[in-house]
Amino acid sequence: MTQSDSRPRLQDFEGKTAIITGAASGIGLALAEALAARGADLALADIDARGLDAARKRLAPTGRRICTRVLDVSSDADVRDAAAEFEATLGRIHLVFNNAGIDMSGELASLSEQDWTRAFGINVFGVIHGIRHFLPLLRRHGEPAHFVSTASGAGLWVNGDFPMGAYAATKYSVVALSEALEQELRGTGIGVSVLCPGPVKTPIAERSNHASESFRAAVATGTAPELVASHTLEAMRAGEFYIFTPTRMRPRLEARFARILDALERAPAVTTGMAAT
């Protein structure tokens, strides 16, 4: 926090190197393609070895340097070892996309302990491990750097149309971690963003044992991942913290905040000596 903001701002992606988790599919793969098209080198990580291999082949014609690594983001050791390999192979890392994530639909009381552990292990600890092991790579140099985590619209509002409370709980955590990180990194010149997409047309629901019909339908008609990727990169360049994609959640978000602010009005008045928090 005491460091001065001497690091130049992120202006473009040419010659930058990006780590992307969940890079074998969906939003992660679209980010990889968009970054390669803009001249970035890639460190791609995913638990799906075949998918990662296919992604590498698909991206090979771009001529960018590409390093792939199979890992489980819920494992601290996996992410630590990947960080070391990416740096050893590609040198300075400028961009981190903590993007790997899974659906965890289902009513809260119906989920097993294993479901909860898996959801928080991947969606929340995946980001925590990125903060622990990828963020230091950005701190090591004074070139432009940006740290992005993929949350969801469900990170700001619990959508009653889908039984996805556990997923929302994980994504609220990602928003909180990102808000905290942005505060902690203020003055360092390292940008922070949190991507909060509405439904995106990816295989996320197909991979899930839990996805409801309503969630499957929303994803099947969701935004193209390519659009999510190009918008994300533009928003990062513009220094946006919250990054949204097309979603109908505005009225519901307004209602949620109005309810919170309304309740706040009814709180007892602040008395002398009380902390102003």
Ligand SMILES: NC(=O)c1ccc[n+]([C@@H]2O[C@H](COP(=O)([O-])OP(=O)(O)OC[C@H]3O[C@@H](n4cnc5c(N)ncnc54)[C@H](O)[C@@H]3O)[C@@H](O)[C@H]2O)c1
């Ligand atoms: N698709 C949507 O509608 C939507 C909406 C909001 C947020 N998101 C979020 O976007 C992110 C990307 O999802 P997507 O829609 O592209 O889904 P996807 O299933 O197409 O891609 C997710 C990728 O993460 C990988 N992955 C899963 N578990 C992993 C693990 N333990 N370690 C490493 N990699 C792992 C998968 O193999 C896959 O390649 C997720 O965090 C998701 O929660 C998606």
